[in-house]
Amino acid sequence: xxxxxxxxxxxxxxxxxxxxxxxxxxxxxxxxxxxxxxxxxxxxxxxxxxxxxxxxxxxxxxxxxxxx
Numbered sequence: 817x818x819x820x821x822x823x824x825x826x827x828x829x830x831x832x833x834x835x836x837x838x839x840x841x842x843x844x845x846x847x848x849x850x851x852x853x854x855x856x857x858x859x860x861x862x863x864x865x866x867x868x869x870x871x872x873x874x875x876x877x878x879x880x881x882x883x884x
Contacts, residue, residue: 823882 834841850866 819882820879823878827878 846862846864846867848864848866848870850869852861852863852865854861
């Protein structure tokens with residue numbers, strides 16, 4: 817459990833540094849095909865379906881690699 821927390825913490829630090837110093841690196845986030853966006857008048861609805869699926873697959877792979 818400790819290894820997982822350390823890896824997740826380091827990944828968050830790296831992601832934070834990238835977002836701080838190179839914000840264009842994550843410009844694709846939430847704009848993938850399959851992400852649902854609906855706007856009508858004052859109402860806006862956004863559901864990042866494809867982005868969530870990719871994050872879930874990535875997290876599962878990381879947990880499988882570092883879990884053993």
